[in-house]
Amino acid sequence: MTGPASRVGAVWAQDRTGVIGADGAVPWDVPEDMRHFSRTTRGHGVVMGRATWDSLPERWRPLPGRRCVVLTRDPAWSAPGAVTATTLGGALDAAKQPGEGSDGEVWVIGGAQVYALALAEGRLDVLAVTEVDVEVPGEREQLALAPAVDPATWVPSRHEPDGGGWATAENGTRYRITWYERS
Ligand SMILES: NC(=O)c1ccc[n+]([C@@H]2O[C@H](COP(=O)([O-])OP(=O)(O)OC[C@H]3O[C@@H](n4cnc5c(N)ncnc54)[C@H](OP(=O)(O)O)[C@@H]3O)[C@@H](O)[C@H]2O)c1
Numbered sequence: 001m002t003g004p005a006s007r008v009g010a011v012w013a014q015d016r017t018g019v020i021g022a023d024g025a026v027p028w029d030v031p032e033d034m035r036h037f038s039r040t041t042r043g044h045g046v047v048m049g050r051a052t053w054d055s056l057p058e059r060w061r062p063l064p065g066r067r068c069v070v071l072t073r074d075p076a077w078s079a080p081g082a083v084t085a086t087t088l089g090g091a092l093d094a095a096k097q098p099g100e101g102s103d104g105e106v107w108v109i110g111g112a113q114v115y116a117l118a119l120a121e122g123r124l125d126v127l128a129v130t131e132v133d134v135e136v137p138g139e140r141e142q143l144a145l146a147p148a149v150d151p152a153t154w155v156p157s158r159h160e161p162d163g164g165g166w167a168t169a170e171n172g173t174r175y176r177i178t179w180y181e182r183s
Pocket residue numbers: 011012013014019020021022023024025026048049050051052053055071072073074077085086087088109110111112113114115117144
């Protein structure tokens with residue numbers, strides 16, 4: 001991410017209809033997108049909801065090379081390798097402090113509740129949104145959903161691949177990444 005180190009981004013992957021999760025997990029497998037996630041977040045502070053922390057495979061907790069700040073309403077909650085925060089502002093501040101696992105840049109990494117909160121509170125400067133060309137079945141009330149990206153506020157600044165077409169993962173799944181900046 002370019003610009004001042006204190007900028008805050010959000011990174012997520014969604015299906016064609018905006019679904020980001022089902023049954024506490026991400027319902028597709030695109031290793032190329034996981035590498036994009038790693039490249040985008042490594043070395044920076046990351047903020048996530050407690051449910052997203054719980055959804056990470058144990059070997060990825062904490063995410064290596066990233067200070068992991070977990071937002072929970074339970075001040076007694078703790079987990080090895082996680083910094084706990086009970087407000088989004090507190091979580092962002094904790095992720096931003098330069099030092100072990102953070103150079104001051106912060107990425108909000110989900111899930112649905114925390115993306116929605118960060119957008120509603122105007123905390124985000126950059127969005128990195130991967131679209132995966134699948135449609136997750138199920139009732140929308142049962143699914144975790146991406147927040148709405150208002151085109152009056154958010155302007156695409158970069159597409160991967162260039163031009164906005166689809167890339168094809170090695171397993172055949174199509175995906176594309178759009179970076180947005182505030183207008
Ligand atoms: N596709 C993607 O890019 C992506 C990325 C991340 C996650 N996901 C998926 O998203 C789903 C999880 O999302 P989710 O919306 O259910 O949960 P979430 O946002 O990860 O976490 C929700 C939890 O965060 C805490 N929280 C929320 N708002 C808070 C506030 N204002 N103050 C303090 N704490 C607050 C609460 O924790 P307590 O209950 O402990 O109080 C709440 O239960 C999973 O399916 C996951 O796999 C997908």
